[in-house]
Amino acid sequence: MDIEQHKIPQATAKRLPLYYRFINNLHSQGKLRVSSKELSEAVKVDSATIRRDFSYFGALGKKGYGYNVEYLLSFFRKTLDQDEITKVALIGVGNLGTAFLHYNFMKNNNTKIEYAFDSNPEKVGTEIGGVPVKHIDKLEDIVKGDITAAILTVPSAAAQGITDRLVHSGVSGILNFTPARITVPEHIRVHHIDLSIELQALVYFLKHYPLEAGEEQEE
Amino acid sequence: MDIEQHKIPQATAKRLPLYYRFINNLHSQGKLRVSSKELSEAVKVDSATIRRDFSYFGALGKKGYGYNVEYLLSFFRKTLDQDEITKVALIGVGNLGTAFLHYNFMKNNNTKIEYAFDSNPEKVGTEIGGVPVKHIDKLEDIVKGDITAAILTVPSAAAQGITDRLVHSGVSGILNFTPARITVPEHIRVHHIDLSIELQALVYFLKHYPLEAGEEQEE
DNA sequence: GGCAGATTGTGAAAAACTTAACGACTATCT
DNA sequence: AGATAGTCGTTAAGTTTTTCACAATCTGCC
Numbered sequence: 001m002d003i004e005q006h007k008i009p010q011a012t013a014k015r016l017p018l019y020y021r022f023i024n025n026l027h028s029q030g031k032l033r034v035s036s037k038e039l040s041e042a043v044k045v046d047s048a049t050i051r052r053d054f055s056y057f058g059a060l061g062k063k064g065y066g067y068n069v070e071y072l073l074s075f076f077r078k079t080l081d082q083d084e085i086t087k088v089a090l091i092g093v094g095n096l097g098t099a100f101l102h103y104n105f106m107k108n109n110n111t112k113i114e115y116a117f118d119s120n121p122e123k124v125g126t127e128i129g130g131v132p133v134k135h136i137d138k139l140e141d142i143v144k145g146d147i148t149a150a151i152l153t154v155p156s157a158a159a160q161g162i163t164d165r166l167v168h169s170g171v172s173g174i175l176n177f178t179p180a181r182i183t184v185p186e187h188i189r190v191h192h193i194d195l196s197i198e199l200q201a202l203v204y205f206l207k208h209y210p211l212e213a214g215e216e217q218e219e
Numbered sequence: 220m221d222i223e224q225h226k227i228p229q230a231t232a233k234r235l236p237l238y239y240r241f242i243n244n245l246h247s248q249g250k251l252r253v254s255s256k257e258l259s260e261a262v263k264v265d266s267a268t269i270r271r272d273f274s275y276f277g278a279l280g281k282k283g284y285g286y287n288v289e290y291l292l293s294f295f296r297k298t299l300d301q302d303e304i305t306k307v308a309l310i311g312v313g314n315l316g317t318a319f320l321h322y323n324f325m326k327n328n329n330t331k332i333e334y335a336f337d338s339n340p341e342k343v344g345t346e347i348g349g350v351p352v353k354h355i356d357k358l359e360d361i362v363k364g365d366i367t368a369a370i371l372t373v374p375s376a377a378a379q380g381i382t383d384r385l386v387h388s389g390v391s392g393i394l395n396f397t398p399a400r401i402t403v404p405e406h407i408r409v410h411h412i413d414l415s416i417e418l419q420a421l422v423y424f425l426k427h428y429p430l431e432a433g434e435e436q437e438e
Numbered sequence: 439g440g441c442a443g444a445t446t447g448t449g450a451a452a453a454a455c456t457t458a459a460c461g462a463c464t465a466t467c468t
Numbered sequence: 469a470g471a472t473a474g475t476c477g478t479t480a481a482g483t484t485t486t487t488c489a490c491a492a493t494c495t496g497c498c
Contacts, residue, residue, distance in 0.1 A: 011485055013427065017419035021398065035445065044400050044411075048487055055447055063446040064494035086422045095321060099314035103415060111422050149421060173425045175418060179240065181263050187430050191421050192263075193412070196322060199394060200236035202368060202410050203305045203330050206392045208232065211406050230455060254475060267457055274477055282476040283464030444495075453486070464475080 012053045018043055019053070020076045027073050035066035081110040089147045089171075091162050092154035093118040093133055096177055100151060101129035113151070115142055136162075143169040156180040231272045237262055238272070239295045246292050254285035300329040308366045308390075310381055311373035312337040312352055315396055319370060320348035332370070334361055355381075362388040375399040 022043050026034055036054075040047035054060045054067070060075060061067040090097055093116050101116060116133045118124060124135045134142055143150075143166065150171045154162055159180040166174060173189040176182055179197075184190055241261050245253055255273075259266035273279045273286070279294060280286040309316055312335050320335060335352045337343060343354045353361055362369075362385065369390045373381055378399040385393060392408045395401055398416075403409055 008427070009484065010424075010428070013423055014420050016423060017416040018413070020419075021416070022400075037445085042400060046487070048489095049485085051445090051447065052486080059447070061446055062494060063492065064444050064496090066445065080419070080423065086425070088418070088422075095314050095318035099318060100414060102314060109415065109419065111418055149418075149425060151418070173421050175421050181241075181261060189421065189424055189428075189430055191417065191424075193417055194237070195319060196328065197236040197240070198410065198412055199307070199330055199368075199370070200239075200299065200328065201233050202392050202394050202408065203307075204232055204235060204299060205229075205408055205410075206305070206368060208227070209229070209408075210391075211408055228455070256475080265457070267459095268455090270476065271456080271478085278477070280476055281464070282462060283474060285464095285475060440498090442495105442497090444493100446491105446493080448490095448492105449488105451486105451488075454484080456481105456483070458481075459479090461478095462476085465473090467472080468470090 008056050012056060015043075015045060015049075015053060016076070016080060018045075019050070020080055023069060023073050023076060026069050031069050033066045034069055034072075036061075038066075086111045086148045087114045087146060088112065088149045088151060089114060089143055089166075090116045090131070090151040090153065091118075091136070091139070091166070092152065092158075093120070093123050093128065094153060094155075097151075097153035098128060100153065101131050103129070111149075114147065117142075139165055140169045143171065145170060147171055149173040149175065152176045152178055152182075154178060227275045231275060234262075234264060234268075234272060235295070235299060237264075238269070239299055242288060242292050242295060245288050250288050252285045253288055253291075255280075258286075305330045305367045306333045306365060307331060307368045307370060308333060308362055308385075309335045309350070309370040309372065310337075310355070310358070310385070311371065311377075312339070312342050312347065313372060313374075316370075316372035317347060319372065320350050322348070330368075333366065336361075358384055359388045362390065364389060366390055368392040368394065371395045371397055371401075373397060 019039070022039065023034075036047040036050045039050055043050075051061075057075065057079065060072060088111050090100055090113050093101070097116065097118075101113065113131050116128065116131050117136045117139055118133055119136045123133050126133050139162075147169070148171060150166050150173070152159060152162065152174055156178040159176065159178040159182050163174065163182040163184060167184055167188055171188070173191075174182070174184070176190055176192045177195070179194055181192065182190060238258070241258065242253075255266040255269045258269055262269075270280075276294065276298065279291060307330050309319055309332050312320070316335065316337075320332065332350050335347065335350050336355045336358055337352055338355045342352050345352050358381075366388070367390060369385050369392070371378060371381065371393055375397040378395065378397040378401050382393060382401040382403060386403055386407055390407070392410075393401070393403070395409055395411050396414070398413055400411065401409060
């Protein structure tokens with residue numbers, strides 16, 4: 001089964017959590033069916049792309065009818081949540097880290113932030129958004145063998161050092177919010193999200209790609 | 220000149236701010252020249268892609284030599300900063316909003332957050348990261364005609380309402396950090412960044428696309 | 439039961455993006 | 469001066485992603 005999964009395009013994989021959330025919304029609103037066109041308007045993805053994305057998983061809909069929300073939801077739950085919850089650690093309880101901890105993650109979600117780490121003694125020992133804050137010195141002890149992924153919200157000067165310790169403690173993925181581009185062994189996956197770059201890119205697009213009626217938006 | 224700019228692929232445009240920052244770093248480290256290979260290792264983008272990206276702007280480098288850091292920097296400054304600074308407003312001074320305000324934006328940057336808005340009377344009137352916090356009721360008065368883009372860091376229930384007010388006040392771009400997919404007229408550009416989806420996508424990739432030696436990383 | 443209208447799933451084409459490969463050129467070493 | 473190693477810009481090939489467009493087929497109504 002894992003072999004076949006490889007046929008799902010990465011672009012599709014990135015949209016799955018988005019679909020999942022909106023289907024969840026529809027379900028809690030009591031909606032029974034939805035068409036690719038409706039969904040398209042809600043998530044801002046072309047309806048043909050949605051149908052194509054869904055089709056990678058087989059025939060989830062019915063012609064002339066659309067998709068059954070209940071069925072779609074249970075399908076996504078099975079596909080995305082897959083067995084067990086992924087345990088995550090968050091490093092760096094500044095403003096950004098705190099924002100993450102307050103996010104209501106467990107809703108519709110296959111991930112749980114188990115621990116946060118910081119070096120500030122005023123924060124260590126407290127609990128934020130239900131997540132205990134540990135001292136950064138304990139990183140290896142606590143993470144080792146138990147945690148799969150890490151969210152990196154430390155100052156960029158500390159990024160590579162903490163990364164090395166995370167890799168050494170066996171995490172397989174890092175969500176890097178620092179401006180530093182961290183270096184990791186080949187088997188570790190890193191996604192970078194850089195707030196400053198996102199803003200600059202938006203501004204560049206505003207200046208150089210003014211939207212005319214009919215042009216579409218992208219992520 | 221603006222007409223020709225349209226030939227730059229969007230994928231390239233998104234990488235420009237990243238290149239810009241690293242070239243800046245190199246420059247402040249006193250480095251005089253850099254090759255696409257070196258740069259590739261620093262920013263984690265294939266060296267051929269970098270050469271291709273740069274080439275959209277003409278011949279910036281010298282064969283057998285590489286790129287002159289000083290020249291590259293002045294070129295990017297001209298291209299990205301383009302005349303004047305873009306004025307930005309931030310709506311919602313929660314943890315995420317505060318993180319943004321503390322970001323050192325003006326460094327290497329063509330954008331400035333001029334005002335923040337919130338409804339909390341304890342925050343209104345203060346200044347965070349050098350940015351004055353105004354009451355949300357004043358949004359239209361202050362934004363109108365002066366502000367080009369907005370960063371939306373409000374609770375998702377408020378997202379569409381604030382969006383409508385921003386559009387009405389004449390902003391052309393919105394960086395939306397709420398999980399809601401907002402609806403705007405066609406001439407307004409929206410970039411969505413959804414923290415929860417980023418985490419879920421990372422986890423999905425970890426489970427279904429385990430990295431082997433030789434596979435590459437993407438954003 | 440039958441028909442009008444709706445909507446999927448997908449083949450095929452187009453578009454967008456990345457990567458490999460190489461000719462042309464530079465710098466430096468001996 | 470010639471040899472060597474390094475590097476760009478670009479052509480061409482490859483890959484991935486999006487979009488079009490429509491037959492197949494289901495629903496809902498009469």
